[in-house]
Amino acid sequence: MEMMIAGALDSLSPISLFFVFTGVAIGVGIGAIPGVNGPMAIALFIPVTYYMSPLAAIGFLVGVNKGAFFGGAISAVLLRTPGTPEAAATTWDGYPLTSQGKGEKALRMALYSSVAGDFFSTLLLVVIAAPLAAVALYMGPPEMFALISLALTVIAGIGTQSISRGLIAASLGLLAGMIGTEPVTALPRLTFDVYQLDSGLSLIPVAIGLLAFSEILVHLERHVGKGGHQESATTFSDKPEDRFVSFKEFAASLKTLFRSSLIGVGVGAMPGLGAPVASFLAYDQAQKRSTHPKEFGKGRLEGIAASESANSSVVGASLIPLFVLGIPGNLAVAMLMGAFMIHGMMPGPLLFEENAQLMYGIFGSLIIASVFLLLIGRFGLRLFCKAVEIPAVVLYPIVIFTCIVGSYLGQSSVFDVVIMLTFGVIGYFMRKFDFSYVAFLIGFILVPEWERALQQVVISSQYDPFLFFTRPVAMVLMLLTFFVVIKAFISSMRSKG
Amino acid sequence: MSRVKTETAIYAAIALAGIALLVWIIPAYTPPYPGYGAPPALVPNVAVGLMLFMAVLELIRTGIAQRWGRRSRTGAPPSTTAGAADAEGSDGFTQAGQAKLGHLFRFIVPCGLLVPAWNWIGFIPASLLFLLVIQYVVGQRRPIASVLLALVVVAVIYAAMRYGFNVPVPGNAFPEYLPLWK
Numbered sequence: 001m002e003m004m005i006a007g008a009l010d011s012l013s014p015i016s017l018f019f020v021f022t023g024v025a026i027g028v029g030i031g032a033i034p035g036v037n038g039p040m041a042i043a044l045f046i047p048v049t050y051y052m053s054p055l056a057a058i059g060f061l062v063g064v065n066k067g068a069f070f071g072g073a074i075s076a077v078l079l080r081t082p083g084t085p086e087a088a089a090t091t092w093d094g095y096p097l098t099s100q101g102k103g104e105k106a107l108r109m110a111l112y113s114s115v116a117g118d119f120f121s122t123l124l125l126v127v128i129a130a131p132l133a134a135v136a137l138y139m140g141p142p143e144m145f146a147l148i149s150l151a152l153t154v155i156a157g158i159g160t161q162s163i164s165r166g167l168i169a170a171s172l173g174l175l176a177g178m179i180g181t182e183p184v185t186a187l188p189r190l191t192f193d194v195y196q197l198d199s200g201l202s203l204i205p206v207a208i209g210l211l212a213f214s215e216i217l218v219h220l221e222r223h224v225g226k227g228g229h230q231e232s233a234t235t236f237s238d239k240p241e242d243r244f245v246s247f248k249e250f251a252a253s254l255k256t257l258f259r260s261s262l263i264g265v266g267v268g269a270m271p272g273l274g275a276p277v278a279s280f281l282a283y284d285q286a287q288k289r290s291t292h293p294k295e296f297g298k299g300r301l302e303g304i305a306a307s308e309s310a311n312s313s314v315v316g317a318s319l320i321p322l323f324v325l326g327i328p329g330n331l332a333v334a335m336l337m338g339a340f341m342i343h344g345m346m347p348g349p350l351l352f353e354e355n356a357q358l359m360y361g362i363f364g365s366l367i368i369a370s371v372f373l374l375l376i377g378r379f380g381l382r383l384f385c386k387a388v389e390i391p392a393v394v395l396y397p398i399v400i401f402t403c404i405v406g407s408y409l410g411q412s413s414v415f416d417v418v419i420m421l422t423f424g425v426i427g428y429f430m431r432k433f434d435f436s437y438v439a440f441l442i443g444f445i446l447v448p449e450w451e452r453a454l455q456q457v458v459i460s461s462q463y464d465p466f467l468f469f470t471r472p473v474a475m476v477l478m479l480l481t482f483f484v485v486i487k488a489f490i491s492s493m494r495s496k497g
Numbered sequence: 498m499s500r501v502k503t504e505t506a507i508y509a510a511i512a513l514a515g516i517a518l519l520v521w522i523i524p525a526y527t528p529p530y531p532g533y534g535a536p537p538a539l540v541p542n543v544a545v546g547l548m549l550f551m552a553v554l555e556l557i558r559t560g561i562a563q564r565w566g567r568r569s570r571t572g573a574p575p576s577t578t579a580g581a582a583d584a585e586g587s588d589g590f591t592q593a594g595q596a597k598l599g600h601l602f603r604f605i606v607p608c609g610l611l612v613p614a615w616n617w618i619g620f621i622p623a624s625l626l627f628l629l630v631i632q633y634v635v636g637q638r639r640p641i642a643s644v645l646l647a648l649v650v651v652a653v654i655y656a657a658m659r660y661g662f663n664v665p666v667p668g669n670a671f672p673e674y675l676p677l678w679k
Contacts (some may be wrong), residue, residue, distance in 0.1 A: 156566070168511060182527070398646075401624070405658070429669070
């Protein structure tokens with residue numbers, strides 16, 4: 001109890017409040033720009049958090065992530081171009097409202113739904129994460145090894161149409177993560193006698209290269225020479241009924257909000273599915289269960305409520321597997337896991353034992369970020385709408401330079417800039433040839449823990465592979481891993497027939 | 498190059514890289530087995546083995562699919578139209594053709610040159626030049642706007658690094674050989 005109160009007080013400190021507020025504001029602004037998404041923003045801002053306390057750093061990054069989820073809706077509603085993939089379903093009803101001059105109303109509904117979904121999943125996270133982590137403490141190295149193996153195979157399917165390419169990408173990520181000092185012998189491994197690689201590849205340049213720099217390179221293919229200036233569809237109407245969401249309208253969507261938030265929590269808690277799946281699923285359910293299904297796609301507020309509450313409720317829920325098991329379920333959470341590691345903490349069940357006060361502080365910051373999102377969205381809506389109109393010729397040079405300087409900032413190393421550029425090119429080709437950079441990055445992040453668990457299993461079992469048969473949970477997880485691989489491969493074979 | 502050919506080339510390259518890793522690179526750059534625990538080469542070998550296995554499997558599958566496709570066309574010569582359609586990326590599978598590689602080089606070369614330029618001419622001049630070049634490459638054709646943006650961005654980043662994060666800038670702020678800046 002003392003820890004909870006201390007953590008809550010920490011999260012209310014002025015410096016923590018300032019960084020959470022700044023994070024949310026930056027996230028909303030960045031999310032509003034098409035082509036710049038939450039994970040990319042987190043990758044770009046992780047180097048800045050080096051200079052913050054752990055609580056301020058995580059609060060800031062969580063704020064960026066939460067803000068970006070709502071920010072994605074701004075360009076979805078105004079331009080019919082989702083700022084982030086999870087906002088795609090928001091365009092279906094958001095843009096028709098904008099065409100009718102009700103863009104501000106659509107954005108307000110998106111904001112309230114986002115905050116509602118986010119708040120719901122954050123509360124759930126606060127209530128269940130610590131008890132679940134206590135149960136997860138009973139998991140030993142065999143279970144952890146099996147769980148990470150399962151997570152890697154499930155995640156291999158993200159961001160690619162082919163599980164084979166996903167597995168190849170995950171293997172490459174594992175290989176890249178093994179560069180550096182080998183944990184048992186403490187000797188360099190796969191470093192090619194380059195001394196800068198002795199401490200391994202740093203997460204920051206790898207993440208910035210794969211997530212941000214390569215994304216910009218791909219985006220620029222469309223924008224070069226065209227200016228990239230985007231005008232919003234129409235000006236806002238000044239009539240109050242076209243600007244504000246009445247209590248009656250909000251109350252009519254409450255059922256949809258609750259159902260969609262539940263869908264978002266369910267999807268978010270499972271590794272590999274992600275926010276876009278949640279928003280499409282919730283939209284589909286809202287339409288099927290609505291009394292006016294034919295009005296969906298023509299500017300129905302319920303459609304916006306379904307999509308936005310579902311994708312925002314993924315934010316809190318996706319932190320459950322991270323805090324309980326140390327497994328990142330999606331890219332944004334993988335980046336947050338990287339931030340935890342940079343600040344000397346390993347996400348997982350021990351986090352609550354070793355850093356209880358900090359964890360409750362983070363929970364406090366998560367709740368505060370929801371409140372800030374509501375305030376920033378409510379009072380800065382028209383200002384953030386301007387972010388969608390930043391021309392590509394201004395935006396992209398700034399982002400490219402930020403990528404370069406950001407990768408240098410982590411360790412004040414020019415070598416990291418070279419690493420970032422290398423992974424930028426790798427990421428570009430991975431995107432072009434449909435190899436999942438998500439699987440690569442998650443493999444890269446998880447491999448140290450995976451190898452540690454394997455070493456512990458080998459040493460404690462004295463080379464007995466039948467150890468898994470004596471641990472039912474580990475055995476089930478390993479069987480599931482094989483099942484996922486075989487099932488995915490068979491379906492992949494059938495699809496190409 | 499058609500999609501099938503591109504895919505085959507990619508998987509063949511991955512398979513060859515996998516063999517090189519297993520036969521040469523991993524044994525040469527991995528510490529010897531210390532006598533306890535799992536060998537240091539085990540996890541890299543497993544990762545590369547999986548990569549190689551998937552690449553070979555995909556090659557076999559592509560080969561079978563191609564042969565099956567030829568047989569089903571009952572003697573007709575292999576279609577060139579399908580390849581042409583694929584070459585345009587009509588199925589969403591985009592190829593790294595010459596134009597795309599040109600695009601990549603246009604951005605990577607200035608970025609790559611920025612790193613040594615920081616040492617040659619100092620952080621501020623090199624960054625200013627870089628931003629001017631990159632804006633031109635992106636499509637900015639208004640010189641005043643371009644210069645203003647470069648000045649503002651470099652000033653903000655320099656101030657943040659120097660006074661905010663207290664991090665040394667790469668190289669010097671200005672060229673060392675200019676006494677004006679000492």
